[in-house]
Amino acid sequence: MRALEIAFKDIKTVVRDYKALTLIIAMPLILIVILGAALAPMFSKEDRIATFKVAFVDLNGGDIGTYVRQVFTSEELKDLITLVDAATEEDGRDLVLKGEAACAVIIPEAPSSTSPQDSLEIKVLGDAADSIRPEIVRGIANVFASQYSAVYAATGNVVEAVMRAAAQAQVALSSEDLSGLASKVADSVTEKTLKSRTVLAQSAMETTWISSAQYYTAGMSTMFVLFGGMLGVKSIIEERKMHTMARLFATKATKADILLGKTLATFLICLLQLLVLIGFTWGVLRVDWGGPVVAVLGVAAAMAFASTGFAMFIGSLAKTERVADGLVNASVQLMALLGGCAMPIYAFPAALHFVSQLTITRWGLQGFLSIMEGRGLAGALQPMLVMGLMGAVYLGFGLKRIRLE
Amino acid sequence: MDFLELWDLRKEFGNTVAVDGISFSVQQGEVFGLLGPNGAGKSTTISMLCGLLTPTAGKIYLKGKEVTRTSQEIKKVLGLVPQDVALYPSLTARENLTFWGKMYGLSGSLLAERVDEALEYCGLSDRAKDRIETYSGGMKRRINIGAALLHKPELLIMDEPTVGIDPQSRTHILDTVLRLNAEGVTVIYTSHYMEEVEHLCSRVAIMDRGKVLALGTKDELAKMVGDADKIEIVVGESAIPALKEIEAIPEVQSVSDGSGVVTVLVKQGHERLPQILEVLLRAGVKVRSVNITEPNLESVFLSLTGRALRD
Structure with a gap:
């Protein structure tokens, strides 16, 4: 109960601090508007992403590989994607890891045209740090695979219907006749499918379309929530300086009450900050955060938790407000840069992709972008879990080491 | 039985000895003075009494029970007026007092009643809705005392409560100490202002460089210099x-x-x-x-x- 009172008191103090509100609310909004407008060309439909390479591994060697290759080398995609052949899945993975391909498309050995009952699954291997390009390819591959599976399902139904009709009419059909019929039906349907590849490619790309306003809204929100977290930690340092901490210890409040209260306050400040930013950008700037709402709230909560943990970690390292400010400014800017808040991660050298995975901002950004891309709660689960883990580790270390007295 | 006893209390910070084996006792209902210059070890002694610092050696007894390492026991009867104004500047006087009352375990109508009483005691009822940052130094000091009285403590520890304030507020604070003592509150009053200690305290311990140099009533101490x-x-x-x-x-x-x-x-x-x-x-x-x-x-x-x- 005392922890709650301490948390509410801290929140009230922050809300009355106009300088703090400017930092955590006004600054990100200003940057969202400026960056969203200034860097819009990076995200424009025409040249939002430069042509990128896709490793193509055809383990099937049959029609499927040919059809998929036709889709990716089609007129509609040739300005966006360049295929690079790789012999094995390992080769394709190597190309991705070296940064020589944005992702790898693996055409499986089975199903083949001789086993039409199986559904087709095309594997797309992408760098986890790149949340845009592999998704474009994955979208195209998924749509193709589902259409291809539907073709074979349809072919099977047609052949079955012909066989039933032949049996009723007591007409004898040889296996060659049936095979030829199936092949003609499949070719016909596949041809029609491939003709619709423009729609297929465009629809897949439309689902992953993110505007610059969306990108920088997510990026700046993710970055500035780390500053929000620091308000909680600075309140600990300030209370030490103002001697209210010593006074707290002279009351019935225990160290656990104070730590829980401070942690709760930091978390709630971060969460409120994110909710205000999300609400304002959605309601006033008309930024589409995607859905469902529970997914957006989930990522916001995970991000607020990770930011709280990180703030406590910084608080355990800094004894004075000045040191805390220095550590915060340096670490938040570094994390923002590496996490992709200022520039999409796919534009980074491959070596930095791994480093970016160590930052909270990268996962926060990926969580929000996944939802904006239309991948819903499922797409945001991994970032949420990683942020939860990061927050727990930072918080554990911070709470153990932080000096209240 | 003594209300509070300190036995050979010692506090070291690295190689520095801040309090060097001091012993004294405080009787229930008295105003006990700790007199000494800055750096004498008064505030460190107070911090150990309040459980803010753990003594390096020695023992503290409250009503005969050892509480050296169980600070929660002493916190139940203790009200601390810190040397510095320990309030939240952006909160109003009433919000500050309400918060500190909750920290002492008060709630509901009792809390509201005690907050009103404390404001009355401080003579600042009419400024209750103003933020502390708008108060003068003396008014802040008065609320600083009020925050320690909310739970009606048996023992009030006042650590240099009149540093840097105007004469009017000083008089108000000294009168408050005497009034509280008359109501039965035991007070430990630290100061480097000799006149205040002489005016308020029935017994005085003179401290310097971490040690108690002399202890007794004002008359007993005065006799030391003939x-x-x-x-x-x-x-x-x-x-x-x-x-x-x-x-x-x-x-x-x-x-x-x-x-x-x-x-x-x-x-x-x-x-x-x-x-x-x-x-x-x-x-x-x-x-x-x-x-x-x-x-x-x-x-x-x-x-x-x-x-x-x-x-």
């Missing part, structure tokens, strides 16, 4: 060259020179004054003013340490 008067001479420049000669004058007990004031502890001060002034003038020291006071706690401190309290 009938020596304290002569304070404000000088224009350093009087160090003349100090040895002054010290050699008969009946002079101690001489010190600091902050442009030569302090001499001497019996029959009025009679010895011309001799002392002559020595100073001969040494080329310009005398600006002279003040003679009868034996008091400052004289005791000077006699025990050879230094004035303000040094």
Whole structure:
């Protein structure tokens, strides 16, 4: 109960601090508007992403590989994607890891045209740090695979219907006749499918379309929530300086009450900050955060938790407000840069992709972008879990080491 | 049984000994003074009493029960008025008092009632809705005291509560201490202002450099310096060259020179004054003013340490 009172008191103090509100609310909004407008060309439909390479591994060697290759080398995609052949899945993975391909498309050995009952699954291997390009390819591959599976399902139904009709009419059909019929039906349907590849490619790309306003809204929100977290930690340092901490210890409040209260306050400040930013950008700037709402709230909560943990970690390292400010400014800017808040991660050298995975901002950004891309709660689960883990580790270390007295 | 006892209490910070094995006891219902200059170890002693610092050695007993390492026990009966104003500037006086009341375990109508009482006690009911940052230094000090009274503590520890405030607020605070004591509250009052301690306290412990140099009632302590008067001479420049000669004058007990004031502890001060002034003038020291006071706690401190309290 005392922890709650301490948390509410801290929140009230922050809300009355106009300088703090400017930092955590006004600054990100200003940057969202400026960056969203200034860097819009990076995200424009025409040249939002430069042509990128896709490793193509055809383990099937049959029609499927040919059809998929036709889709990716089609007129509609040739300005966006360049295929690079790789012999094995390992080769394709190597190309991705070296940064020589944005992702790898693996055409499986089975199903083949001789086993039409199986559904087709095309594997797309992408760098986890790149949340845009592999998704474009994955979208195209998924749509193709589902259409291809539907073709074979349809072919099977047609052949079955012909066989039933032949049996009723007591007409004898040889296996060659049936095979030829199936092949003609499949070719016909596949041809029609491939003709619709423009729609297929465009629809897949439309689902992953993110505007610059969306990108920088997510990026700046993710970055500035780390500053929000620091308000909680600075309140600990300030209370030490103002001697209210010593006074707290002279009351019935225990160290656990104070730590829980401070942690709760930091978390709630971060969460409120994110909710205000999300609400304002959605309601006033008309930024589409995607859905469902529970997914957006989930990522916001995970991000607020990770930011709280990180703030406590910084608080355990800094004894004075000045040191805390220095550590915060340096670490938040570094994390923002590496996490992709200022520039999409796919534009980074491959070596930095791994480093970016160590930052909270990268996962926060990926969580929000996944939802904006239309991948819903499922797409945001991994970032949420990683942020939860990061927050727990930072918080554990911070709470153990932080000096209240 | 003593209300509070300290046995051989010691606190070290690295190689620095802040409190060096002090012992004293406080009786229920008294105003006990801790007098000493800055750095004497008063605040460190208070911090150990309140459980803010863990003693390096020694024991603390509350009503006969040892509470050295169980600070929650002492917190139940304790109200602390810290040396600095420990309030939240952006919260109003009422919000501050309500928060601290909750920290002491109060709630509901009892809390509201106690907050009103505390505001009344501080004489600031009409400013209850104003933020602390808009208050004068003296008003902040008064609310600082009010926040320690909300749970009606049996023991009130006041650590230099009148530092840097206007005379009106100082008078209000001193009156408050006497009023609380009359209501039965035991008070430990620390200060380096001799007059305050003399005015308020029934017994006084004089501290310097982490040790208790003397302890007793004002009269008991005054007897330690006999009938020596304290002569304070404000000088224009350093009087160090003349100090040895002054010290050699008969009946002079101690001489010190600091902050442009030569302090001499001497019996029959009025009679010895011309001799002392002559020595100073001969040494080329310009005398600006002279003040003679009868034996008091400052004289005791000077006699025990050879230094004035303000040094």
